[in-house]
Amino acid sequence: TLLSTSVFLIILSEILFAQNSSVYSRYGIGDFEYSYSSKLISIGDIGAALLDQDHLLVANPAGWTVMSKTRIEFGFGYKGVLISDANRSVYNSETDFKGFTFGFPISRDLGIGVVTGLVPFSRVSYKAKENFSAQSEIPEYSVEYEGKGGISKLFVGSSVYLPLGFSAGASLDYYFGNIDYISNINFNQSETLINTKYESLRRSTGFGGSFGIISPNLANELSISFLDDLRLGFSYNVLGNLDTDTLFTSTSLYLVDTISSGQTKMKIPQRFNGGISFVFNELFSFNFDYMYQPMSEYTFNEKTEINLRDINKFSVGFEYKPKKGMGMSEWEQIIWRLGLSLEQTQYIFNGTGIDQLGAFVGFSYPLGAENSIDVALQYSKRGTTENSLLNENSIRVYLGLSLGE
Secondary structure (H helix, E strand, O other), X not given: OHHXXXXXXXXXXXXXXXXXXXXXXXXXXOEEOOOOOHHHHHOOOOOOOOOOOOOOOOOOHHHHHHOOOOEEEEEEEEEEEEEEOOOOEEEEEEEEEEEEEEXXXXXXXXXXXXXXXXXXXXXXXXXXXXXXXXXXXXXXXXXXXXXXXXXXXXXXXXXEEOHHHOEEXXXXXXXXXXXXXXXXXXXXXXXXXXXXXXXXXXXXXXXXXXXXXXXXXXXXXXXXOOOOEEEEEEEEEEXXXXXXXXXXXXXXOOOEEEXXXXXXXXXXXXXXXXXXEEEEOOOEEEEEEEEEEOHHHOEEOOEEOOOXXXXXXXXXXXXXXXXXXXXXXXXXXXXXXXXXXXXXEEEEEOOEEEEEXXXXXXXXXXXXXXXXXXXXXXXXXXXOOHHHOOEEEEEEEEEEEEEEO
């Protein structure tokens, strides 16, 4: 861990360029992808207490009880990030496919539905370069550090109504993915020293589960007349230990050498989501959410990571959904959304924590009665240029397609 911290600080001192994320994603399993859904992203990423019959929300499987149509959804994303240290800045961008879900109702009266999907869970993506001047018998050379890959989640789950109006849901989750860490040593001018690539590959697989519950309409239960709908929601994600194959190799001009290989366990801590949502005047909905994940308990090969801490995330979201009526144009039926989030991320270096502030805006444009194009725009700021760290300002654009019949 001390070596990892040293390498990280070296990268910061001479960083030239980075990919989709930053060198922060080198630690743990990278940056978490909390949601692939444009709707959830535009209201702060969580939505633990939401019931939405027009979208397949993955934050809480209990929300599938209101699914009334067979639905399929896709997500695409673009991210541009301006990364700055104390001396310079660089902008990088990337576009990728975010995931998909498919679901269908079995019994609308009982709230039984089945949903499956493939969504991203974490992302490692960075690239940096350090230059070294010539010293005694060692000529000028450079070292490139690169990380890529991540963890994905394939799931299948179901939901059901419980007595007293509660909604419940659960899913079986399968986690899998590769994370590749590469170091390239390049000698600019040398007839005796050979350029070499060192590669550490981790292949992880394992099962987990997601469980959730959403309360009945508490506005009716508590006789709150000025609210149309008031609900509490909770979800819990168990990840457990992922079986991880490791392979460490070096590649030079003449050969590929396997330095070491083996199998170990990677422990990813559980995640808790809680939230409250309410509807006012049938047009305006609000949600407040909290997410907690004790990443300080993350271990790889039974060893903790000193640069990780617990995640605490708070978010608030707003949605304006006009009533559909005869003669309304498609533009008059657009659903508008806003969101804010404050996150204590998992990263901490030399006692300095990396926090993130996010602002979100989005809308759904109707494509007929059951279909929509969902758009979300996110601006986030995290990190600092103090203590040789990085400050990141990122813009993300998400495009979703939700189809039902």
